[in-house]
Amino acid sequence: MALETVKELLSFDCGLLVAYQVYKSSQLESISFQTSQMRDVFLQHPEVVLIHRTHNPWGKALYTFMVDQPFMQLEGEVTKVIHFAVPTRESAEGLAQMYRTFKAFNPEWKRIKTFLVDPRFRWLPALSEAFPSVDVQLSVFHICKHLQHKIQQVSLEAHTERLVLSALRNGMCAPSESNLRKLYTVLCGFVKPNRLPQLHKEWLLNEKIWAFHRWRTWGQCSQYFKDLEMLTHSLSQIFCIGPSLETCITKIAKTYQKVVQKSSAESAPGPGPLLGENGSSIQNLLVLRSSAANSQRFLLPRDSAPTAAPTPLKPAAGVAAEESAREEEAEVTSREAEERIKQSLSDICTEPAARLCLNEFAVVQSSAQLMGNNGEVASVQILEDAQAVRHKGLSSCTCHFSQTFQLPCRHVLAVLNSEGKAFEPGRIPARWRKGNSTSQEGQSSSDGLLEVLSCSWDKLLDKYLAVSFLTAEISRLLSQCSHEEFDRRYSTLRELADSWIGPYVQVKL
Template sequence: MALTMLNELLIEDPSPPVLLYQVSKTAKLDTLNYQSCFMQSVFAHFPEILFIHRTYNPRGKVLYTFLVDGPRVQLEGHLARAVYFAIPAKEDAEGLAQMFQVFKKFNPAWERVCTILVDPYFLPLPTLAMEFPTAEVLPSAFHICKFLQGKFYQLSLEQPVERVLLTSLQSTMCSATAGNLRKLYTLLSNCIPPDQLPKLHSYWLLNDRIWLAHRWRSRAESSRYFQGLEVTTRVLSQFFGTTPSVEQGMTSLLRYMQQNSGDKASFSLGLSPQSSCAPSDVSPQSPKVEQLVEACIQHSLNTICTGPAAQLCLGELAVVQKSVHLIGSGSEKVNIQILEDTHRVQPQPPASCSCYFNQAFHLPCRHILAMLSARRQVLQPDMLPPQWTEGCAASLDDILGSKWSETLDKHLAVTLLTQEVGQLLQHCSQEEFERRYSTLRELADNWIGPYEQVQL
């Protein structure tokens, strides 16, 4: 019921969002990834500093909220800076890696992230560092402030001492100079019992790198910044953190966002929710229309193609039916992404795609079929090579035997491997690049021989 409400809420959204979720055998929400077109546009404008906040609900599920941060971000509204919501299946390395990878798939600007601010107890730092290799991960000033506030209350200090510490903390956070931080550190050392002091991790106050990411704000800006994050985290806790039902909590949160859409944020960006959608978008078809379109595609495959060809293509269509895909249109080509590597589709007859399946068999692949489904079109005879049309081939073995090329197979395999290696080399550090390049250099020279150096 809650999932139905969630889907209905998204259908009402005038700017179709990205929504991916998985349910368990008991119809409970296991994973969720959500991003509206406006949220995607905000991140594309301000990707340099990413702020990650975690909210736990009574069931133990955790909501990851990604927010933009930094000097350039001047957005008003409780959740105007929120650019992504995600609920991982488990908060382990595998679950979080999958969550970050989905985020990166939908947000090409992730490569421009320079700094990621997290809470001090964010344990999966290795996973975060692996997925964002060029970004610096730091504890956020806001989370440190909230942590110290909580510790002051837990210690049951005398009221005058507690009041002095809270006032000093608030003043220091609004003017986080090295001198003020040192004074607060000294105050903690004098006021907190020695056996309790290590629990406060007061050494954070002396880590200047943490505060450089916050120090650029004026006192007034710092005050507004902390107040804004306080309201944002309370809203998240109100809707998600206090509701046992994950589905109900997310539905309430998204409805709140729709009812309190950031007009001021849109004005600051020069965007409107309707026009701020990035080129990549999710097709806003209703389930009934989508099923009808796919049924028509299936009928056209059976009508136009040979039996074996239809059998292969229907397997690709099954992937489309079970997947969520992004489609970005260009002047002559269409970029199709089905939660995997991006491939380029040439829609003009005969349709072609850069993926392995289409290059090997010259048949409509899952990406071409996804394009047809999104455009509510069906397969046309001129989109197929003649040898695949009805009546031209007797069996699957005949077709595969006549079309399969061992040379092409090797070429495609090498091409895909080369692209993957190239992407890995682009996103690693200089030290790692030199190490990997040296390994490739040695491998290539060994293959060719010691007397001829291979040009890489």
């Protein structure tokens, strides 16, 4: 049976190389093979090689070697494959034999500079011993898959999970130092400390890992993850169809040849399904589990290539010019959006109101912004408790700042900034607008806040505002609770007042 499989493989490609071992029962024990097309791809792009491991329930593992180069030059991840191998067993000896075969098939192996591997890769010392001059780094694709899987295991609330996965996608497709640090901060803020070690969040701050991925643009990153997801998923499906290694290898070789031939026959091949009809096309690496997630449109940012994505090192000339122009335009748009907001607030608002709003906007600019939009309400999270913004007209937000001052808070400004819009005069209450007589008489509605904000700042005013905010918050909480809860809270406040000032002084609560 093993010999029949080998003969069938050789019939696919006259330049195919194959090495195999058989059991006494004449069944395949191990096999390594590569076609002439695979060898050509390796000779064109030998510098960085990604190794993906697929295991099946019967104790066998398939190792797929791929070049990790600009996908614009290679149509689909399946055409990046340069070697398939199934070792006799996953031991130091078995993997050493597999690597020796790879080197024998590819005498130019010394041109390899880096291997990218899964964090759970087996027997790393065997890889380093076989290729002593090659650097071994963790694969960004496998790190993101690991983070996605762990995030979905830590039992976050559905809304929070969507926001964290959104931050992960932002880091995946625009892996700038700023975005990765924001993702690191988000994970630290939302995941319980005892679960953080499982996430290995320190990988996000390892510059060497992301250097191999950072040259890609937003669109290239998205395509890179999508193609790898489809390929690895399809390999898993085929390799696990049954215990017969012969059947699995024949199926893999046939579907590989079919896709390569189709790609060669088409003048402009599309992304298409990879590895045959049985491979399901996964449209996004971040598969969100709840139905509510599917109704969310993530704003990352303005659904376009972010300004932080660097220009690729080796893109095709025409695509490079288009991508560069698009990124430069997005950067200019972002700067213009900030200036529009600042100028509109300065033109419309009184000085105290403008100062309050600009302070809020400063928080928006220096913080991580996670946003989801279901049409009516935009959910905004700025490294703090989630708030809901009335998206129609951006009229209000649930945060205390918006409820107290009726001014645009950091969450409303974050939505405006993401959409590149300026603020409209009609959204500012009359008492806060310039040239309005009520702005000078705002003490009745704002408890002298306008007067306080217009004065120079000192410790006394700081205390005054702190007491005012605390009083307003306590009043709000007391007014919203039940009678039983009100009596309990009132009694607690009464005891606090008596213990602080003394029962002999009547304090009005």
